[in-house]
Amino acid sequence: MLRALLARLGVGALRAQQLELGLGGDRDAAPSAPPPPMPQASERSQASGTVPSPVHHPAQPPPASVDTARLVQRLVAAGMQGISAVHLTRNRSTLVSFRAGTLRLHAGFLRAPDDVVRALAVFVSGRGAARAAARRTIVAHHLPPDAAPRPPRAARVHPDDHVMAARLQQEHARLNAERFGGALRSIRVSVSRRMKTRLGHYAPARSHPAGAEIAISRRHIRRHGWREAFDTLLHEMVHQWQEETGHPIDHGPAFRRKAKDVGTTPRAKRLLR
DSSP: OHHHHHHHTTOOOOOSOOOEEEOSOSSOOOOOOOOOOOOOHHHHHHHHTOOOOOOOOOSSOOHHHHHHHHHHHHHHHTTOOSOOEEEEEOOSSEEEEEETTEEEEEGGGTTOOHHHHHHHHHHHHOOHHHHHHHHHHHHHOOOOGGGOOOOOOOOOOOGGGHHHHHHHHHHHHHHHHHHSTTOSOOOEEEEESOOSSBSEEEEOGGGOTTSOEEEEEHHHHHHHHHHHHHHHHHHHHHHHHHHHTTOOSSSSHHHHHHHHHHTOOOOOBOOOO
């Protein structure tokens, strides 16, 4: 139905490419197994010895299909091009992605306001600064409670890293008091052994089961020392400030201004050697 609708609307194929918007967490949810095929009416009647009732096909498509088709029409009207198929997901780590003419979109956007729909269309078909601005609008959109992705489990701290984590937790409290005037919430700070190039990571409250969390790379602490690790913690606390004050979580102008104000550099990663 959607493919035919897109064809009627004149939306052509998109060259192979993929862009994703992270929501927090590193892995996609495992795809669920398809349900087993239902036996045909004739097979059921032969097995039971009964006369099958006439099969009544619904005159209208299910509501989800109607809503999806309506969203596709809104996206095309907003300027989306190059998409031949749309799939709704409840992916907990990716809001939007597209590749080879197929758009994968979180179900929470079905009834998104017009400005978010326009941002989705620009994200798919636009470029440069326009696409970057669209990304910020999409990430800032709050998903309805019934469509929110299943949150990932909280990262477990290795038994050998509890001392490091406790020191980071104390530093978070100190930096909050000295650099942010105590305005930030007290959140969990953990040590990660999985980060290869990233120094730290802020998991926003909307995608974390027990509230927001900051993770700092154990390798970063051991190789670069506590002074740089504390600077990385301060960097991630600026992301915490962004979420708690309603800003998009990114490295844009607002982030850079706040980073300069609290005394940290806006770098996102560093080679760990």
